[in-house]
Amino acid sequence: MTTAGSGPLTLAFSPTESARFGLRVFRANLSAVDADALRAELESERVDVAILRIPARALGAVAALTKVGLQSIVADTLVHYxxxxxxxxxxxxxxxxxxxxxxxxxxxxxxxxxxxxxxxxxxxxxxxxxxxxxxxxxxxxxxxxxxxxxxxxxxxxxxxxxxxxxxxxxxxxxxxxxxxxxxxxxxxxxxxxxxxxxxxxxxxxxxxxxxxxxxxxxxxxxxxxxxxxxxxxxxxxxxxxxxxxxxxxxxxxxxxxx
Ligand SMILES: CC(C)(COP(=O)(O)OP(=O)(O)OC[C@H]1O[C@@H](n2cnc3c(N)ncnc32)[C@H](O)[C@@H]1OP(=O)(O)O)[C@@H](O)C(=O)NCCC(=O)NCCS
Incomplete structure (x- = not known):
């Protein structure tokens, strides 16, 4: 995990989605969420929407993000076969x-x-x-x-x-x-x-x-x-x-x- 304000970026800019929706869209596949680091990155990268994929059992991330003032939408569940x-x-x-x-x-x-x-x-x-x-x-x-x-x-x-x-x-x-x-x-x-x-x-x-x-x-x-x-x-x-x-x-x- 990264620490707020340092380390490599967690989020990757998504050029096709950004162009399509007229927003700065970023993506990340994460096994765990560092809420403070993510909040810092949303600000420093001027992110409009970050689309995160996390393991289904990592729903505690939603609470952790809420605690640092980040409202999230749990937008869907993907199943892999x-x-x-x-x-x-x-x-x-x-x-x-x-x-x-x-x-x-x-x-x-x-x-x-x-x-x-x-x-x-x-x-x-x-x-x-x-x-x-x-x-x-x-x-x-x-x-x-x-x-x-x-x-x-x-x-x-x-x-x-x-x-x-x-x-x-x-x-x-x-x-x-x-x-x-x-x-x-x-x-x-x-x-x-x-x-x-x-x-x-x-x-x-x-x-x-x-x-x-x-x-x-x-x-x-x-x-x-x-x-x-x-x-x-x-x-x-x-x-x-x-x-x-x-x-x-x-x-x-x-x-x-x-
Ligand atoms: C889902 C989709 C691919 C099914 O295509 P299809 O050619 O109608 O499917 P099939 O005719 O081969 O049917 C397969 C089985 O599903 C069942 N089925 C198909 N449509 C169904 C429906 N709307 N409701 C319930 N059962 C359905 C069929 O009865 C069949 O079951 P059976 O073989 O036991 O009789 C098609 O509806 C579609 O393209 N949907 C939108 C895009 C999508 O979902 N793509 C897949 C993303 S991973």
Whole structure:
């Protein structure tokens, strides 16, 4: 932990969120919170919103922050699941017409449009905070998905989910080669195509594809309220590894933005 006013910075400036929301947004993943150091950093870095991820059991941080005069919003709970990729035990998609097509430059706009539609009603930690404009939240999903197109050297890629040649959704993946892992970053199925097994089949096809590529583990996360995907993950052999809370801290709470 840092001491107030000294040591390395805990918070990292988030340029994309700052530009999107017109605020100075910072982020940190912390195993424990030093409330005095954080308060000093919020002031010295002129932070509008700090988005912290802390282990779910570290809720005492909320009380510690309140004691030093920092109101926090507990904005959501993230749950992280994973499964070993053993090719012999992986289930195959039920619908033989389902395909995963790698997205290229020409697909950037369509992936962004799909993300905007798919996540239009999705509730995330941003919705807990009145400083984040709802329209800009939807734009964020579009930007986030588009950043994975085309596949790049850092292991990011995006895939169009097709049923009989028609795009019904997308899936963005991050490969962490040093750990032998693939991470599901962002994915979803268009509202008109939901309820017909496309998501479950997309997940099955994704697991098989990565097992075939020599990846040993698949990791995926969501908000705890997203029960549909967690039930699918449990059915497909995933295990709940850990949970963390997202806290928002802001000196702007309770007063007008300048
Ligand atoms: C969640 C989502 C991916 C599901 O896609 P889908 O193609 O409709 O899912 P599937 O048809 O494969 O259904 C999988 C299972 O969930 C069930 N299910 C799907 N939608 C459901 C709903 N709204 N309520 C309850 N159960 C639901 C299905 O009945 C099915 O169960 P079964 O296989 O036991 O019959 C889709 O609704 C979506 O894109 N939502 C918004 C974005 C999102 O949540 N992305 C995932 C972020 S990690």
């Amino acid at each position: 994973s499964t070993a990729l053993d090719r012999a035990t992986l289930a195959v998609p039920k619908n033989a017409l389902l395909r995963l097509r790698p997205a290229g430059d020409a697909d950037t706009a369509s992936i962004a449009a799909m993300a905007r539609t798919i996540f239009a009603d999705y509730i995330s930690h941003y919705h807990a905070n009145p400083l984040f404009a709802p329209d800009a939240i939807a734009d964020g999903y579009a930007e986030w998905a588009a950043r994975s197109v085309p596949a790049n050297d850092e292991g990011r890629s995006a895939w169009i989910v097709e049923l009989g040649g028609t795009a019904v959704g997308f899936s963005c993946i991050q490969i962490c080669a040093d750990r032998g892992e693939a991470h599901g970053v962002l994915n979803g199925i268009l509202p008109a195509a939901r309820g017909r097994g496309a998501y479950r089949d997309m997940l099955r096809a994704t697991l098989i594809q990565h097992a075939d590529a020599g990846i040993r583990r698949f990791v995926i996360s969501t908000q705890v309220h997203n029960l549909v995907v967690q039930r699918v993950w449990a059915d497909e052999g995933f295990r709940l590894d850990r949970a963390e809370n997202t806290l928002h801290l802001s000196p702007l709470f309770g007063r007008e933005r300048s």
